[in-house]
Amino acid sequence: MLHLGPEIAELRDELISAFNRVLDSGRFILGAEVEAFEHEVAEYLGVKHAIGVNSGTDALIISLRALGIGPGDEVITTPFTFFATASSIMLVGAKPVFVDIEYDSFNIDPELIEPAITPRTKAIMPVHLYGRPANMTRIMEIARRHNLFVVEDAAQSFGARWYAPGVTEASEAPYTGSIGDMGAFSFYPTKNLGAYGDAGMVTTNDDELALLARKLRTHGSIEPYQHEMLGYNSRMDELQAAILRVKLPRVEGWNNRRREVAAAFRNSLRASKHLAAPSDAQGHVYHQFTIRVDGDRAEFHQRALQRGISAVIYYPRLASDLIGANSDHLFVSQLATAESISLPIHASLSGEDEATISTFLSSVTTG
Numbered sequence: 490m491l492h493l494g495p496e497i498a499e500l501r502d503e504l505i506s507a508f509n510r511v512l513d514s515g516r517f518i519l520g521a522e523v524e525a526f527e528h529e530v531a532e533y534l535g536v537k538h539a540i541g542v543n544s545g546t547d548a549l550i551i552s553l554r555a556l557g558i559g560p561g562d563e564v565i566t567t568p569f570t571f572f573a574t575a576s577s578i579m580l581v582g583a584k585p586v587f588v589d590i591e592y593d594s595f596n597i598d599p600e601l602i603e604p605a606i607t608p609r610t611k612a613i614m615p616v617h618l619y620g621r622p623a624n625m626t627r628i629m630e631i632a633r634r635h636n637l638f639v640v641e642d643a644a645q646s647f648g649a650r651w652y653a654p655g656v657t658e659a660s661e662a663p664y665t666g667s668i669g670d671m672g673a674f675s676f677y678p679t680k681n682l683g684a685y686g687d688a689g690m691v692t693t694n695d696d697e698l699a700l701l702a703r704k705l706r707t708h709g710s711i712e713p714y715q716h717e718m719l720g721y722n723s724r725m726d727e728l729q730a731a732i733l734r735v736k737l738p739r740v741e742g743w744n745n746r747r748r749e750v751a752a753a754f755r756n757s758l759r760a761s762k763h764l765a766a767p768s769d770a771q772g773h774v775y776h777q778f779t780i781r782v783d784g785d786r787a788e789f790h791q792r793a794l795q796r797g798i799s800a801v802i803y804y805p806r807l808a809s810d811l812i813g814a815n816s817d818h819l820f821v822s823q824l825a826t827a828e829s830i831s832l833p834i835h836a837s838l839s840g841e842d843e844a845t846i847s848t849f850l851s852s853v854t855t856g
């Protein structure tokens with residue numbers, strides 16, 4: 490679905506000088522590159538603190554732990570997401586409470602959050618799925634009213650902006666991961682900002698939470714051999730940070746290219762009676778371009794693969810099903826697992842591939 494070849498060809502010289510810089514420094518973990526990358530991300534996102542960690546999953550776990558969430562606590566989240574959203578909640582000993590998604594956006598339905606709140610609820614964990622921001626205005630209102638924390642799973646949404654109702658200027662639209670109490674990013678190679686290995690980041694505007702996150706990533710210790718709590722080994726590699734520093738200045742342009750491809754695909758779908766693209770949203774960064782098939786999705790999938798279009802089903806099963814929780818009330822999410830399919834979209838997608846997919850989309854009818 491994603492070929493890094495063209496990207497690597499474009500960046501090779503800069504990558505090699507970044508590698509050389511790290512090799513010459515003799516420092517491979519949590520050094521000058523990680524520190525510089527943390528500052529650059531914090532500045533880009535407009536957030537006070539960015540803490541480099543080992544993965545997006547660790548970023549979620551460390552965020553929850555920094556907020557003191559653990560056994561006996563509940564965290565409200567979406568079932569239509571990658572497994573790590575739910576597993577991170579369980580790994581800290583808390584219970585994920587699943588509420589349904591909006592049909593149109595694939596994101597958590599804010600109107601269903603309040604009825605799911607109990608005396609044990611400690612946090613809301615929205616996911617900006619496929620790069621589309623969840624409704625952060627409503628989520629933050631509900632969180633404030635009920636004294637809950639918000640941890641944004643921004644693994645798929647680096648560079649996405651949330652436009653509150655009435656906002657039209659980008660300068661007034663904050664980046665995802667900068668709005669809640671904590672944000673968690675993944676730099677897994679296929680993400681919109683991807684390393685060439687595992688890496689992740691925690692973001693926050695709170696000094697105390699930032700310090701806790703820094704401790705938690707290094708075995709609960711900032712000063713050597715003073716371990717104040719049980720933490721993790723979740724340090725970011727210098728090589729990954731150096732690679733990400735080469736890529737960060739390009740991410741805005743790459744996200745714009747994704748938007749351009751999405752607009753072309755959307756256009757090709759306009760006449761189809763059986764395929765529907767979700768409505769567009771300002772600030773969306775199209776980590777995936779996910780459509781709904783009204784009819785035989787398996788047949789559509791087969792036809793796409795026959796044309797050499799590597800469509801993928803994200804996600805065939807709900808996180809609630811995977812952990813054995815009740816999914817009976819999650820109708821819209823169940824529909825999404827049955828109907829949706831993602832088409833290749835990335836910044837290096839060639840004009841030729843874009844045309845192949847567009848032609849396929851405008852020609853296909855199913856059912």
Ligand SMILES: *Cc1c(COP(=O)(O)O)cnc(C)c1O
Pocket residue numbers: 544545546547570571573574616642644645674675676677687688689
């Ligand atoms: C990728 C992803 C994660 C986990 O990130 P890793 O870096 O792979 O650990 C968490 N949540 C969502 C929604 C993701 O897409």
